[in-house]
Amino acid sequence: MPKTEKPAANTKAVAKKADKPAARVRRDPAKTRASILRAAIAEFAAKGFSGARTDTIARRAKTNIRMLYHYFGGKDALYVCVLEEVLAQLRHEELQLDFDDVDPLDGILSMFDFIDNHFLKHPELQQLLAFENLNRAQHLKRSTRIPQMASPVLELLRKLLKRGEANKTFRRGIDPLHLYVTMVSVVDYGKSHGFTLSHIFREDLFTSSWQADHREQMHQILISFLMPPATPAKRVKRVKRKA
Missing domain, CATH: 1.10.357.10 (Tetracycline Repressor, domain 2)
Incomplete structure (x- = not known):
């Protein structure tokens, strides 16, 4: 039996969709820094400098470790x-x-x-x-x-x-x-x-x-x-x- 051809895709619509840039998440540096600081206060108060972990602080602040180091430079400076x-x-x-x-x-x-x-x-x-x-x-x-x-x-x-x-x-x-x-x-x-x-x-x-x-x-x-x-x-x- 002869193969049936699939209808051609709407190339214009696909191209238009591909050309549309992905929506960027706006960053709020002040808000991110404040969130890290609040999380750090809780973590350091509970465990002291030695017991506190920067990855836990970043997780509690709902950010990543890179942002923590970007805004504060490291554990010592954050403390x-x-x-x-x-x-x-x-x-x-x-x-x-x-x-x-x-x-x-x-x-x-x-x-x-x-x-x-x-x-x-x-x-x-x-x-x-x-x-x-x-x-x-x-x-x-x-x-x-x-x-x-x-x-x-x-x-x-x-x-x-x-x-x-x-x-x-x-x-x-x-x-x-x-x-x-x-x-x-x-x-x-x-x-x-x-x-x-x-x-x-x-x-x-x-x-x-x-x-x-x-x-x-x-x-x-x-x-x-x-x-x-x-x-x-x-x-x-x-x-x-x-x-």
Whole structure:
């Protein structure tokens, strides 16, 4: 039987289809970089620098490892950016506090409350700082931005302390850095050790009522520390230990 010929293909339609360029996916560099940074914060906070993996970060950011290296240069540089980001968030929010027309004591108590709330809402900050302390600030030392962030905060505290001295609300000679470290230390310890302390003492330290009571106690401690003494403080003699 004679073979039947197939109808000729519409060559014009095929050619037209072939000539049409494939739709390009528009890239958003800022969005991609932000996604990588968010994923990196979560990964480094959970596993530290040594335990974190760049391929996991890229996967969580829904991108590829090439993009991670393109935007950040590598694992070490990305980790420094993570530290800068979490500390920049804290510093930025601290500097939004307006104490110009606030009573100095209210200002310092408000700053303490802010630090307390920030650490509660951002456990990744505590975790990252804990890992970095274990490594003796190895990566943090590579950042030039982080030390610069601290100066405005200390200046803010210094102004509050000077105003408090001037109106005799505060005693003289309080160092702003010592005060800031004290406030952060109290906040950090209670939260970073909250799980173990809750188990040891059989009480949940993360309940809102316990946190509120603890904050009120810290207010009283800060007030007692800041206020001028009613009578001259007596110097306590140190007891020498036996050799």
